[in-house]
Amino acid sequence: MFGFLNSALLWAMAAVALPLLIHLLTKRKLKVVAISTIAFLKRLERENIRQLKLKQLLLLLLRMLIVALLVLAFARPTLRQNSAALAQRARATAVIIVDNSLSMAAAPEGISSLALARRQVQAIADIFSPGDEIHFITAAKPATLLPGGPFVEADKLRDAVQTLPQTWAETDLAGAFALAREVLEKSRNVNRELYVLTDGRAANLPALSEITGVRGYVVRYTKPLPNNLTLTGATLGNQIFERGKSFEVTAIVANNGANDVQSQLLHLYLNDKRVAQQSVAAPAGTQRSVTFRAVPDTTGFIAGRMTLEDDDLPADNTQYFTFYIPPHRRLLAVGERPADLVYVRAALQFSAANNHAATQSWKEITTKELAAERLQSYDGILLANVSRFPEGAAERLINFMDGGGGVIVMPGSEVDLRHYNEALLSRINLGAFGETMGSLSRSDNFMQIGRIDFSHPLFDGVFESSADKPRLDSPQFRFAVQLRLSSGATSIIDYSNNYPFLAERRVGNGRVLLFTSSVEEAWSDFSFKGIFAPLLYRSVVYVAQSRDNLQETATVGSELTNVLRIPAEELSVELPTGEQLKTPVQVLGQNYQVRVTETAEPGFYQLRDRGQALHTWAVNFNAAELSTAPVAEEALAAAAGVTSLAALSAEGDLRAQIEAARYGSELWQIFLIAALIAMAIEMLLYRSTATGVASGKGKTVELSQENAGVA
Incomplete structure (x- = not known):
C-alpha cells in the first residue's frame, strides 16, 4: 500500500501548475508582417515550427514533473508492507521485552548482548511521543513486568533500562509473552506494538492465539562466539570422603565457540585454595571430561569450585560443588542381646583406632530399648540380629533414612524374615527375603563370594593397586538368606550362586546396606577373614555420610x-x-x-x-540455557501471538528500521534522484531549444535578404 509520512505537504502539489501559468503568461503574440516571399516563409514554418513547439511542450512537462517529484520527495512516500496503516496522531501502547538471561552475557565483540540491548531500548524510546504507554518486561526466569509502568516519558524508561541487571537465570520468553499479551489485550489505544530483544535461546515456546492489530518487532543477537569453553558440570559420583584421603571430581567441558581450543587452563579450588590444574583441549562443537584427584585437609563442609580461564563468555566458566566430611561420627548399634555385637564392636574399634580421619562415638542398646531412643541424634545405625521391630520403630527408621541417616542390617538366628519383609523391606522398596540357603549343622556345605563390584566406594583403597583383578580370601558361608531385589536396589557382593550377599538401596536422603548372612560362627567365618573389619568400617563411614552428600547440585x-x-x-x-x-x-x-x-x-x-x-x-547456572538452539522467526512470532515479527538489525539505525517497518519502505530518495535527473534533461533540452531558435532566426534573415535581392 502506497502512503506518505508528511502528507500535509501534498498541498504543495498545486505548484505543478506554475510552469504552465508562466508559459501561458509569457507566450509571445506574433504580428502579421507582409513579406514578398510568403511561399518561402510558409515552407520554413512547416519544417521548423513543429519541432520547436514539441521541444517547448517537453520543457513544460519536464518542469511540471520536476516540481511534482520534489513535492513528493518532501512528502516522504512509503510503500507499506501491510494494510494496517499507523494512526500517527493516536496514542500508542508498546511492550518492550528484553532478554536478560545468562546467554545474553555473551560478548563476541567485547560488549555483551545485554549491553547492546540496553542501548537499543533507549533508541526505541525516542520513537514514542509524550502520552504513549510503554511497558517493560524482563525475560529472565521468572519473566517480570517492571513495576512503575506504564512509562509515559522516555526519560523514565531510559533510567529503568540503565539499571537492568544481567542475571544467571535461563530464558522465560513464554512467560514474557504471556505478560505482554495481558497488557496488550487490556489496552484501548489504537496503536499497539511489541518489541522483543533476545538471542532467541528458549525452549518450550507454545504458540498463542493471534492478537489482532498488534505490530511486532524483534532484534536478535546471533553472532557466534569465537572462543568459548563452557563448564557444564562437576560430578563427584558415589564415593567416601575422608580427611587426608583422595577423592575424584570430574568436570564436563564443552566447546560452544566457533574456534578450536588447543590449550586452556582449568583450575580446581577447595575452600578457596587452588589444589590442582589441568590444560584442556577441545575442538569446536565437542565435549571433554577432565578428572581431578585431590586430598582434602579439613573436615566439615568442603566448598569446591572449578574455574576456566576467561574467554568470550566468562559467566559459564565456573562450576561449584560441595561435600561433607564428618569430623565426628555418632553410631548406634542395636542387638537382640549384647553378644550379637561382640565381633562388630571389635572390628569397628580396631579400624577406628587405625584411622585418624575422624573420631566416632559408639552406643549399644538392645532391641527393647530401640523404641525409646532418639534416632536423629545419630549418623548411622547398625542392626545386628534384631528379631522384630518394636511398635513404630520401623516407621522411625524409615524417617531416619529419609532425613539422611544410614542403616546397616545384619541378620541372625533370631530374625523374623517375614516381619522384616512386611515392616521394612517392602516399604523402602529394597526387595524381600526368600528361602534360606545352606545348613547350620553341616560345615562341609558352604558358599563363597562370587561377583564383587570393585568400583563401589566401599572397596576404594582397600586393595593394593594392581593390573590384575584383586584377589580376596573368601569367607565360607554355611547359612544365608535368599534376597530378591526390587528395581532400584543394587547388589554390591554376590555369592557364587548369584544371590546377593550385600545389597544397597537409597532411601530419601539416606542409604541402607543389607547383609544376607550373619557374623555368628554358626553361619559363617566372615568375622575371622581379613575383609571383615575394613568392609564393616567402610560400610559405617559410607552410610554415616549420606545426609549431606546425596543431595544433587x-x-x-x-x-x-x-x-x-x-x-x-x-x-x-x-x-x-x-x-x-x-x-x-x-x-x-x-x-x-x-x-x-x-x-x-x-x-x-x-x-x-x-x-x-x-x-x-x-x-x-543451568547449562541447558547455553546449549539450546535459537528458535526460528516463525516460532517466535507464533509464541508472541502476532502475525509476524519484523526483523531489526542490531547494528543499523534502529529508528530508521522501525519507521520503515511501521510505515513501509521510504521512497523519497528515489523521487529526489528522479527530480535531479529530470532537471538535467530539462537543462539539456532547454539549451538545444535555445540554440535551434537562434539558428532558425539566422537562416530566416539570410534567406530573406537573398530573396529580396532577386526580387
Whole structure:
C-alpha cells in the first residue's frame, strides 16, 4: 500500500501548475508582417515550427514533473508492507521485552548482548511521543513486568533500562509473552506494538492465539562466539570422603565457540585454595571430561569450585560443588542381646583406632530399648540380629533414612524374615527375603563370594593397586538368606550362586546396606577373614555420610531444601554475596525442613544456626540455557501471538528500521534522484531549444535578404 509520512505537504502539489501559468503568461503574440516571399516563409514554418513547439511542450512537462517529484520527495512516500496503516496522531501502547538471561552475557565483540540491548531500548524510546504507554518486561526466569509502568516519558524508561541487571537465570520468553499479551489485550489505544530483544535461546515456546492489530518487532543477537569453553558440570559420583584421603571430581567441558581450543587452563579450588590444574583441549562443537584427584585437609563442609580461564563468555566458566566430611561420627548399634555385637564392636574399634580421619562415638542398646531412643541424634545405625521391630520403630527408621541417616542390617538366628519383609523391606522398596540357603549343622556345605563390584566406594583403597583383578580370601558361608531385589536396589557382593550377599538401596536422603548372612560362627567365618573389619568400617563411614552428600547440585532459580534432625533456634542462610536471610522451619514428621527460594546467583548457600554451619548447598547456572538452539522467526512470532515479527538489525539505525517497518519502505530518495535527473534533461533540452531558435532566426534573415535581392 502506497502512503506518505508528511502528507500535509501534498498541498504543495498545486505548484505543478506554475510552469504552465508562466508559459501561458509569457507566450509571445506574433504580428502579421507582409513579406514578398510568403511561399518561402510558409515552407520554413512547416519544417521548423513543429519541432520547436514539441521541444517547448517537453520543457513544460519536464518542469511540471520536476516540481511534482520534489513535492513528493518532501512528502516522504512509503510503500507499506501491510494494510494496517499507523494512526500517527493516536496514542500508542508498546511492550518492550528484553532478554536478560545468562546467554545474553555473551560478548563476541567485547560488549555483551545485554549491553547492546540496553542501548537499543533507549533508541526505541525516542520513537514514542509524550502520552504513549510503554511497558517493560524482563525475560529472565521468572519473566517480570517492571513495576512503575506504564512509562509515559522516555526519560523514565531510559533510567529503568540503565539499571537492568544481567542475571544467571535461563530464558522465560513464554512467560514474557504471556505478560505482554495481558497488557496488550487490556489496552484501548489504537496503536499497539511489541518489541522483543533476545538471542532467541528458549525452549518450550507454545504458540498463542493471534492478537489482532498488534505490530511486532524483534532484534536478535546471533553472532557466534569465537572462543568459548563452557563448564557444564562437576560430578563427584558415589564415593567416601575422608580427611587426608583422595577423592575424584570430574568436570564436563564443552566447546560452544566457533574456534578450536588447543590449550586452556582449568583450575580446581577447595575452600578457596587452588589444589590442582589441568590444560584442556577441545575442538569446536565437542565435549571433554577432565578428572581431578585431590586430598582434602579439613573436615566439615568442603566448598569446591572449578574455574576456566576467561574467554568470550566468562559467566559459564565456573562450576561449584560441595561435600561433607564428618569430623565426628555418632553410631548406634542395636542387638537382640549384647553378644550379637561382640565381633562388630571389635572390628569397628580396631579400624577406628587405625584411622585418624575422624573420631566416632559408639552406643549399644538392645532391641527393647530401640523404641525409646532418639534416632536423629545419630549418623548411622547398625542392626545386628534384631528379631522384630518394636511398635513404630520401623516407621522411625524409615524417617531416619529419609532425613539422611544410614542403616546397616545384619541378620541372625533370631530374625523374623517375614516381619522384616512386611515392616521394612517392602516399604523402602529394597526387595524381600526368600528361602534360606545352606545348613547350620553341616560345615562341609558352604558358599563363597562370587561377583564383587570393585568400583563401589566401599572397596576404594582397600586393595593394593594392581593390573590384575584383586584377589580376596573368601569367607565360607554355611547359612544365608535368599534376597530378591526390587528395581532400584543394587547388589554390591554376590555369592557364587548369584544371590546377593550385600545389597544397597537409597532411601530419601539416606542409604541402607543389607547383609544376607550373619557374623555368628554358626553361619559363617566372615568375622575371622581379613575383609571383615575394613568392609564393616567402610560400610559405617559410607552410610554415616549420606545426609549431606546425596543431595544433587541445584541450579539458579531452584528451591533448596534440607532436613534437620534437631530443632534450631536462629536459622539463617548466607548467600554468595554475604547477605544473611532469616529462614523459617517447617515440621516434617520427626524432622524439621528448611526451604530456601532466594537462589538468584551461583555459588555457595550456607545454612547457619547462631553462626554454626549446618549445611552447604552448591548452586550453578543451568547449562541447558547455553546449549539450546535459537528458535526460528516463525516460532517466535507464533509464541508472541502476532502475525509476524519484523526483523531489526542490531547494528543499523534502529529508528530508521522501525519507521520503515511501521510505515513501509521510504521512497523519497528515489523521487529526489528522479527530480535531479529530470532537471538535467530539462537543462539539456532547454539549451538545444535555445540554440535551434537562434539558428532558425539566422537562416530566416539570410534567406530573406537573398530573396529580396532577386526580387
